[in-house]
Amino acid sequence: MPRPFHLGWFLQGSSVQAWGEPWTGAIGRDWMRPDLFCDMARALEAARFDYILIEDSSYVGESFGGSREIYLKHGLAVPRQDPAITATLMAAATQRIGIVPTFATFTHPPYLLARMVASLDQVSAGRIGWNMVTGSSDVAARNYGLPALPEHDLRYDMADEYMKVVNGLWDSWEPGAILADPVSGTLVDHTKVHAVDFEGRWYRTHGPLNSGPCPQGRPVIAQAGGSPRGRQFASAHADTIVAMIKGTAGMKAYRNDVRARAAAQGRDPDKVKVLYLVNPLLAETQPEAEARRDARRARAEASVPQLLAFFGKITNIDFGKYDLDAPVDTLDLRTNGHQQSLEDFKRVAGSRSLRDAMLSYRGTSGSVELVGTPDAVAGQMAEAMQEVGGDGFLFSMGDVSRRTVAEVADGLVPALQRRGLVRRDYAHAQFRDNLLEF
Secondary structure, eight states, X not given: OOOOOEEEEEEOOSBOOSTTOTTOTTHHHHTTSTHHHHHHHHHHHHTTOSEEEEOOOOSOOOOGGGOSHHHHHHTSSOSBOOHHHHHHXXXXXXXXXXXXEEEETXXXXXXXXXXXXXXXXXXXXXOBEEEEEOOOOHHHHHHTTOSSOOOHHHHHHHHHHHHHHHHHHHTXXXXXXXXXXXXXXXXXXXXXXXXXXXXXXXXXXXOOOTTOOBTTBSOXXXXXXXXXXHHHHHHHHXXXXXXXOSSHHHHHHHHHHHHHHHHHTXXXXXXXXXXXXXXOEEOSXXXXXXXXXXXXXXXHHTTXXXXXXXXXXXXXXXXXXXXXTSBGGGSOOOOSSOHHHHHHHHHHHTTSBHHHHHHHHHSSOBSSOOEEOHHHHHHHHHHHHHHHOOOEEEEOOTTOSHHHHHIIIIIIHHHHHHTTOSOSSOSOSSHHHHHTOO
16 A cells, blocks of 8 residues: 555635636625635545645735735735634634644744644644744835844744744643642642743743643644755754645655755654645546646736736735846846745746746646546656655645535545545544644
C-alpha cells in the first residue's frame, strides 16, 4: 500500500469568494453570513481533510495605479472579515477537522494572540491552528499605527522572539493544573501555573495566561516560509508548511531543504508536514476537464490587470505603471513583501512580456497541473507525491463555491481513498494527533 498523504484547504480569506465566477450564486449578497464556510467545513470534514486554513489580510489594496478602484470593483481580497470570527463558527459546525485562522505578529500583541488562540483551542476541543505571518504590506502597517513594516529578514528575527513569548504563555499552565476537585475545594493547583516574565528586544509579557491551557498544549503552527530566512523560521516553528513551488523537482528540493533545516535545529523532520498548493480541474471526462481548463485560461486572459493588481497587493509593486508587453527582465521589480513569490514570478517570467508572465504564473493550477476525471487526477497526485516524498496537498481554488467543494469532497477524495492515498476516517480527536498520524 502507498503511504497516505494529508489534505488541507487554503481558503482565500473570510470574504467574498470568486466574485463574478460561474456557480457562485448570490455571493455578492450572501458573503456576510458564514453559511458557505460552515457548509464547506462540514463537507471537508466528511471527506476527512486535516484542516482548513483561512488566509487573511487587513487592508484594502491600493498599489495598482495608486488606486483602490480595481480592488473594490472586482472584490480582490475585499470585503474581508476577521478570521477569528469565522474560525469560531466553523469549529462549532464540526467535530474533527482542524481550523487554522491567520493572524499577523504586528496586528496582535503576543498576550492577546496567545489568549485568543488558546480560547479557540478550548472551545473546539483541541482543533485549532495558527497560520503565523509577519505581514507583507506597509498599507496594513499604517492601519495599525505603524509607519511601515520592518525589513523582511528583521520581521523574522522579531517573529522568533514572538514565538518564544507565546510559547511561554501557552506553557505557563502545566498538564494537570486544573484539578476541579470538589473534596479539597481546589479548582486549580497554583503550583502548576507560572509567570513568564519575558523581556526581550521587541516584546515583553508577565503572564501566566489567564485563559487556562490549550487542550493540545500548544496550537498547531502553520507557516509559509519561502525565502531562505522564511524557510529557517518555518523549519524551527511550523507543524505544517504552505508551499507554492512549481514542478515536482522544485517541490522535492524545497521539502528536502526544510527537513534538513529542521533536523539541524534539533527537530524531527517527520513532524514538519509540507503541503503544496494545487487547483485541480475535475470533470466526468478528460475532454470536458480540458475544456474547463481552456475556459479558465480564457477568463484569466481577460483579467490580466486584476491578476497583476492582486500580485501587486502582496508585493507592494504598482504593476499598473508598466506596459503589459514589456519584457519582465527589463523591469526593476523588488519588494519588502512576499520575496519568494516575486522571485518565483521572475523565474517563470524570464524575458516574457508582463502579460504572458502573469498568465503563466497565476493562470496555472499551483505546484502541479491537475486536470481530468477524479480517478485520473488521483493518479496524478499519487505520482507527484511519490516523486516528491510527501506530505500532501492544500487545495487553493480561485472559484470557491459549493460546486467546487463538492467536486473535491465527493468526487476526488473518494477516488483518492480507493487508492489508499488518504485517510478514510480520523484516528484521533485532536488536530495535531491527526496531522502526525502518518
